[in-house]
Structure formats: structure tokens, C-alpha cells
Amino acid sequence: MSGVRVLVGTRKGAFILTADGKRQDWAVSGPHFGGWEMYHVNGSPADPDRLYASQSSGWFGQLMQRSNDGGKTWEPVGNEFTYEGETGDHLWYDGTPRPWEFKRIWHLEPSPDDPDTVYAGAEDAAIFRSTDGGGSWHELPALRTHESAPRWQPGAGGMCLHSIILDPVNSDRMFIAISAAGVFRTDDSGKSWQPVNRGLQSGQIPDPDAEVGHCVHRIAMHPSRPDVLFMQKHWDVMRSDDAGDSWHEISGDLPTDFGFPIAVHAHEPDTIYVVPIKSDSEHYPPEGKLRVYRSRTGGNEWEPLTTGLPQANCYVNVLRDAMAVDTLDPCGTYFGTTGGQVYGSADGGDTWAPIVRDLPAVLSVEVQALP
Amino acid sequence: MIRIVLPAHLKSLAKVSGEVQLDITGPVTQRVVLDALEIRYPMLRGTMRDHRTGQRRAFIRFYACEEDLSNDPPDTPLPNQVATGEEPLLVIGAMAGG
Numbered sequence: 486m487s488g489v490r491v492l493v494g495t496r497k498g499a500f501i502l503t504a505d506g507k508r509q510d511w512a513v514s515g516p517h518f519g520g521w522e523m524y525h526v527n528g529s530p531a532d533p534d535r536l537y538a539s540q541s542s543g544w545f546g547q548l549m550q551r552s553n554d555g556g557k558t559w560e561p562v563g564n565e566f567t568y569e570g571e572t573g574d575h576l577w578y579d580g581t582p583r584p585w586e587f588k589r590i591w592h593l594e595p596s597p598d599d600p601d602t603v604y605a606g607a608e609d610a611a612i613f614r615s616t617d618g619g620g621s622w623h624e625l626p627a628l629r630t631h632e633s634a635p636r637w638q639p640g641a642g643g644m645c646l647h648s649i650i651l652d653p654v655n656s657d658r659m660f661i662a663i664s665a666a667g668v669f670r671t672d673d674s675g676k677s678w679q680p681v682n683r684g685l686q687s688g689q690i691p692d693p694d695a696e697v698g699h700c701v702h703r704i705a706m707h708p709s710r711p712d713v714l715f716m717q718k719h720w721d722v723m724r725s726d727d728a729g730d731s732w733h734e735i736s737g738d739l740p741t742d743f744g745f746p747i748a749v750h751a752h753e754p755d756t757i758y759v760v761p762i763k764s765d766s767e768h769y770p771p772e773g774k775l776r777v778y779r780s781r782t783g784g785n786e787w788e789p790l791t792t793g794l795p796q797a798n799c800y801v802n803v804l805r806d807a808m809a810v811d812t813l814d815p816c817g818t819y820f821g822t823t824g825g826q827v828y829g830s831a832d833g834g835d836t837w838a839p840i841v842r843d844l845p846a847v848l849s850v851e852v853q854a855l856p
Numbered sequence: 857m858i859r860i861v862l863p864a865h866l867k868s869l870a871k872v873s874g875e876v877q878l879d880i881t882g883p884v885t886q887r888v889v890l891d892a893l894e895i896r897y898p899m900l901r902g903t904m905r906d907h908r909t910g911q912r913r914a915f916i917r918f919y920a921c922e923e924d925l926s927n928d929p930p931d932t933p934l935p936n937q938v939a940t941g942e943e944p945l946l947v948i949g950a951m952a953g954g
Contacts, residue, residue, distance in 0.1 A: 544915040544949040544950070545865060545866065545869075545904070545916075545949070546903055548869070548903070567908060
């Protein structure tokens with residue numbers, strides 16, 4: 486591997502950070518699409534120079550950008566996201582029915598083997614797919630029309646579909662997660678979906694172990710073990726060993742029960758990372774110390790990673806799509822903060838350094854290993 | 857010839873500077889002008905009005921001749937000064953924080 490490319494989406498544009506395999510000296514490109522909210526920028530595993538970027542604003546709505554040269558140049562592609570058929574209602578915050586209304590794309594997940602195929606997770610929650618490089622988008626409507634959908638309710642950030650995991654072994658299987666509905670799995674390429682939330686406990690919903698209604702913040706998988714899923718939920722860190730059929734808590738000795746991102750080490754499937762955040766009203770790191778917690782035992786036993794991270798007076802947040810790992814050896818880990826810092830570690834989290842300090846609030850971080 | 861002034865973000869998106877000029881035959885209405893604008897610059901589709909319904913996005917405004925025409929029905933003729941090119945149609949991103 487010759488280097489890495491970190492793709493950063495922020496509240497006011499996108500930035501591309503590149504370095505060689507040592508990951509010490511970084512070049513910063515951007516802002517791309519300055520002034521626009523860039524919820525997610527992601528690259529195709531099949532063609533690292535093919536990038537997709539979700540661009541939006543409250544004024545001008547949703548746009549989608551595509552690059553064929555690793556982010557040097559971009560072209561706008563299709564931005565029409567239309568729910569198929571009857572839109573139906575979900576629950577609003579006050580418990581009244583509310584029609585589905587498209588707001589933005591939160592997450593883009595390119596296919597592992599076709600640069601022109603990419604999935605998009607929307608607010609209000611739905612999944613779309615493009616098979617022509619983003620030129621046109623078509624909903625997989627069976628998710629939004631699931632019998633439980635009228636009971637879905639938005640989390641504080643909106644009713645967003647924020648996680649999409651494509652099973653690397655079984656191409657018919659994928660997992661998605663919605664705040665605040667929960668995790669759903671399809672085993673037939675999106676023709677049908679089932680909620681897979683058994684074992685989740687959410688104390689502040691009326692039925693703590695309801696089939697849907699859980700505020701899942703993020704799910705992650707190691708590609709070598711597709712039946713094992715990790716989850717950062719609004720409360721608790723969870724694990725499933727049976728593709729979501731059942732979950733058990735692995736929060737162990739974490740200092741809080743809240744956080745947004747969760748990531749798995751590229752070469753150690755039982756090494757996972759979270760960033761504990763103080764819940765429920767503050768949403769900043771406990772004690773003003775920014776700490777990544779790492780478990781090397783698949784959960785329950787966690788160690789704080791602090792070297793190079795601010796350990797006083799730090800009150801940033803790390804959002805759900807703002808952590809990523811690269812596939813170099815040793816594994817690189819990255820995360821971005823609402824204070825505009827992007828931190829990187831070239832040694833699996835043992836030591837950290839800021840790559841950039843003063844970007845707009847970071848919404849998402851992805852990383853590509855470059856050939 | 858119709859003159860249109862786009863907000864900065866849409867100028868960047870359409871890769872234009874200054875005013876956009878369109879030749880339109882027949883009645884000059886908001887709908888006709890926006891249709892022609894989107895044909896010339898397809899990347900603007902969906903940024904000013906909904907793809908399907910054609911409804912103006914909430915934070916987009918249309919001004920001309922010191923009048924706010926935003927809430928006029930889209931098939932209402934635009935002022936004669938716009939139709940003759942004497943005055944531009946201003947597409948405005950409404951003032952709002954953030």
C-alpha cells in the first residue's frame with residue numbers, strides 16, 4: 486500500500502487528507518463544496534478513485550456528487566430521491582402520525598465489487614440504490630413499508646437511516662440501522678426485511694425490549710466474521726454473534742453508556758473502538774477528557790486510549806459516521822469531532838495526533854488505503 | 857432575452873459567473889423560466905423547486921422589479937421588464953442563520 490486517503494464530511498464542506506503509508510505527513514485538500522453540509526463522502530472498494538459525496542443544504546436540498554479521480558474533480562449526478570408508491574406515515578415526536586418526507590442522504594455505501602452500484606441511507610428513513618454511478622436512484626421500498634414502519638419515530642437528529650453494512654460473503658444479505666427504529670436485516674437483497682433487535686434494552690421507551698423503537702447509533706462488522714455485529718446504541722454497547730438475531734451487552738467497564746461511533750480493527754476482529762460521551766443532556770466527553778476506548782476482547786473489557794488526545798477542557802462530540810479504520814499494517818484509526826479536529830493513529834490507537842485542527846464540525850470520516 | 861441572477865451556491869453548482877441569460881419564446885412565467893433554466897443547467901434540478909411537484913423550496917425566493925413574486929402562481933406572467941430583459945429575475949436563498 487502506498488498511502489491513505491481520508492474523506493472528511495463537515496457542516497461546511499468536504500476535505501480530503503492524504504498521506505503515505507507512514508501516515509505522519511498529511512496534505513489537506515478542500516474545502517470541496519464550501520458552505521454545503523457534506524453528510525458523507527465514501528469511496529468504492531472496487532475502484533478507489535470513484536468517490537461519492539452527499540451534499541445538502543436547507544436552502545437548496547439534496548445534491549449528489551461523484552468523482553472519478555479520487556476527489557480532484559467532481560461532477561453532480563442524480564439527486565432525485567423519490568419514495569416508491571404510497572409514502573405512509575410514521576410517528577412524530579409528539580406521537581402523532583406524520584407523512585414520510587425526504588430530507589437528505591446521511592450515508593453512502595458503495596458496492597464492494599461494482600463502482601457504479603451504491604446504496605444511500607435517507608432521512609426520513611429509507612434505502613435507495615443506484616446502479617449507474619449515481620445517475621438515478623431507486624428505493625428498495627420493502628423497508629419503508631415494513632409493517633412496523635408506522636411505529637418508527639425520529640431520534641433527536643431526525644429519522645435517519647445512518648448505517649448500511651453489505652455482507653461480504655452473502656451478497657443477498659445486508660444490515661441497516663435507523664434512529665430511532667433499530668436494526669433491520671434483509672436476506673433477499675432488499676425484497677423483504679426483518680427487525681433484528683432482540684436483546685436490546687432501551688429504558689426510556691415504553692416497552693424496553695420492543696421489536697422496534699431503539700435508538701441505534703451505529704453498527705459495525707469485521708468482514709472476516711459477518712455474523713458478528715457490534716453496536717453503539719443510545720444506551721449501551723451491544724454485540725450479536727448470530728447476525729442480529731440476538732444481542733447482548735458488552736459495555737463492561739466503559740465510563741458512560743452513551744456514544745455515537747463504533748469501529749472494528751481491520752486485522753483483529755475482536756478489537757473494537759468507541760468514544761464514550763456523557764449522556765443524556767450534555768453530549769460531550771466525561772470529565773472534559775477525549776478518550777477512545779478499545780476492547781481487544783470483543784467487548785466488556787475496555788482500555789482508555791489517551792496519548793495525544795486532549796485530557797482537559799475538551800467538550801467536543803464525535804458523531805456516528807465520524808470514525809474509520811484503514812487496512813494498512815499496523816491498522817490506522819481516525820475520528821473527527823464537532824470541534825473540527827480530525828485525529829489519526831498509525832498504531833491501532835496507541836498514540837494519536839491531530840491531522841487537522843480547525844475544520845468545520847465533522848460529520849463523517851472514511852478512509853481508503855491506496856494501492 | 858431573460859436575465860436571471862442566481863445565488864452564489866447555485867452559480868458555483870452551474871459553473872456560471874454573473875447573470876444567466878435565456879432566450880424564451882411565448883409567455884414568460886416563473887414556470888417557463890425555471891423550466892428553461894433547468895434544461896440549460898440540469899444540475900440545478902431539485903435545488904429551487906421539488907422534482908415532482910414543482911413546488912418552490914421553502915428557503916428559495918423569486919424577486920423582480922423590487923417585488924417578491926415567490927408566492928405568485930407559477931403560471932402568472934412575470935413583469936414586462938423581466939420579459940424584455942430590462943430587469944433580471946433574482947433567485948434568492950432566503951436569509952437564515954447557519
